[in-house]
Amino acid sequence: MSLQPPSSDPRLTIALSEPLSTRELEERLDEALDAVLSSRRTAQPLALGLAPLDREWQDFALHWVSVIARTSSEMAYQFAALAPDALRSFDLATAEAWIIHAMDTFDREGLYRGSSELKNLDAFIAASRSRSRAVAFEDARNVLGLFICGLAGRRLKLESGNAAYTDTETIYLPACSTEYASREQNFIVYKAMATHLWAQTRYGTFSIDPAAQLASYPDLRRALALYHYLETVRIDAIIVRELPGLAREIAALGTAAPPPQACRRVLDPAATSADSLALVGVLYDNFTPPRLSYMGTMHPELVQAVRAARIAREKLELQSGLAKILAEKSPAGEAQSAAAQRFAVNRSDPADAGGNFDLSLDGAPVALPANVNDLLQSIAQDLGEIPDDYLVPAGDGSYRDSKTPQNKAADVWQGTYHEEGAVLYPEWDYRRRHYRKQWCVLRELDVHPGNPDFIAATLARYAPQVTRLRRTFELLRGEDKLLRKQQNGDDIDLDAVISGYADMRSGMELPQRLLVKRHKAERNIAVMFMVDMSGSTKGWINDAERATLVLLCAALEVLGDRYAIYGFSGITRKRCEIYRIKRFDERYDDNVRSRIAGILPQDYTRMGVAIRHLTALLNAVDARTKLLITLSDGKPDDYSDNYRGEYGIEDTRQALIEAHRSGIHPFCITIDREARDYLPHMYGAVNYTVIDDVARLPLKVADIYRRLTT
């Protein structure tokens, strides 16, 4: 067979060479797939499959076999087996998307899911056909999240699920919306789904337990489907009243058959979920609910579990919050026993069900902290009102913030591995030419304070240089300049006036520029120092790094630039570590000084993820010029998983490109003499300096900084 791949692709310039023979193919595959081949599982059938393809397709397949084999030989084998079929149905771009999709799944969920994604060719073809009109969850997620947040009510998370449903804390939406012919309509379906699920929690669909209430019907699923339909009709009516624009958009989708006459009751503005429940009885025998495209599914059991947990938690939180208010109001030790029934809660505006609450203590109004108000709102949504026993203060008045991760970084490594409390970053795989999503697990740690004597010793040792540094940096400090002979200004330039007057007397015109203006130079620089704390810095390099930081801080304090210092190290992608030495908002005090003294060599140099994290931190600072300066002693490197070499260099380069795009100027100071081989590629030709003599590092760095920022 002969396939005509798109010839515009530059990778296919050798398109006219002869196809490889089965034997050549087999040899190449043997080499790449060695690890998973055996006497019973040879590369021959794979080679036979690939042999009839054109040369460019064979090259494409072999290239990806070797790329995938670096991650997983088994995946590469699966790919080689499927490639002939797949390449027949795909064009090049789709084939690449198919591979990347399967590899992402593999990275995330392992071999079984990864290979089933590979095998799932038909689904992928169908999806790629509908992609032009589909709206993917990931694309809509942020907009919908903001949309729901704007609609108010409880703050809801948005997650991708296999259908549209909610457990009252998270809204699950299908991974993509493809039902309609245009993207706009498919997005409206998403919006309608999200709004309905939000409205279910907001307007009390789950304030009763539908599964328990409907348990008496012979067919619970049918009863639940009816209840779901009636609730959808009720919420549709609410949307017509509250969000008329959205209601028109939904109507324009053309799915909504008018609800039968018998449903009248739930259209009433005063209708509640109890009305829907009652109607289930009326309609159970003689009505089959139609399906609406935005209806989703209902999972009362999930809702009940989440709701029960939340109700219990919020009761404790509210009581604890009230105890705190009480403790602030009344001096310590005053009779707490009389506290019962002292608090009372009323709606500020009884007509407004979503309005604020007024809290009173012994009849006198009390200012309501925002978090307690949120709690009251949430409880009222679940229960319809605030039960009296909720208003009894209890507990120690301390808030247990459920959002803070309980796991300390150190604990995580002792037990089985998990990623809670860490930040996940993608990593660039140059072979796939795609990111590996959520690949690196990064944590911020504190540096154990070291012996502060080191600082004093360094300052003493470099005393003359420090004085000189201070002086140079003082000169740099934005001094005001008086600009003479200006057209506009604050004051008269007498010299200019006198000479101008003389000019005028001699018959010339009086010049216009007769004023002085004060020019105020302002430095608006934020700089982030990223210090290599890898094991290779052990010894004098580490000493030089610490001395460098001491001198730098002395100079920067004079200059007044905002700066932060972070160290980085780690071992494998699951354990990337960033060490806080000085944050932007921290003063250069004894704590920082002892942390600088406490910088110790750790493990490896996975640079990409460190750059991504520090870029994010630096971007949170408001400054006109942002610098990211790396102090390093060598190439990016990590234990196992191929980070060493080209992969690490390319990932670092990609991270630096990302930083640059977000408006940060990266710069590298290194003592690696071989750095000239790879640094220009990573940082660009002018954005690095190699310092040959480690001993001179402390003096050079401040100098380089001065040069960089003037």
Add this chain to the structure above:
Amino acid sequence: MTSRVTSLRDRALQPEARLIERKPYYEPLGTEIELFEAAYSSQIPALLKGPTGCGKSRFMEYMAWRLQRPLITVSCHDDLTAADLVGRYLITGNETVWVDGPLAHAVRCGGICYLDEIVEARKDTTVVIHPLADDRRILPMERHGELLHAPPEFALVMSYNPGYQSVLKELKQSTRQRFIAIEFSYPEAALEKKIIITETGLDADSAEQLIRLAGMTRNLKGNGLDEGASTRLLVHAGKLIARGIAPRTACNGAIAEALTDDPEMLRAVNELATSLF
């Protein structure tokens, strides 16, 4: 020569020109009018705090009208120097002429000097108001060799928005502790509706939808928006709608695009507006 000086003085606006003749439309949010009047008669300067577009400047116009004093507004910016406030010498022909700045001008004519967005001005500039803002009530003009004593009618007012100021733009304690502070916030829904209807002539239904949209954007504050839609933005949108612009277009132009440049946030705000209209 005198004529030249007068013409220069003319150019710096006359106090009468700063008098507000028509009663500005203002709805009191609380006790701010009483508070301001009491501060004015006790000669205490006032600091108006609140988010943008909630009526601080309109309140000032209203109070100036009510007290029948000229209102001299200075919009502060980071190039504003002390000389810009106090005054400077200008050269005309072969002599130098002193011209009062807006602050000195307000002190002389016993007007109300309103420094809008005071945090935008540099810190060293704000210091010149210190002697005016405490019980001395004097304005030393070193360059002119004059010491101005403020008459009892003079009032100093400044406004600032505590919401979006960065650490760099914090008000110095020595400045802020000279003022009584009046806090402004967005009006309650019913009042806001009345304001929109009065300002724009919009029908009650559309006004209500605008207010609900504002509420939704205010929910987004801190979740990607620095500030929700202000009453001013609602008035803008209302005016456009009253002129026959389609409500969705009006909300996009007057509210969404005015609030944010972020494409996703823009889309979300537009989706919210689309849901309502």
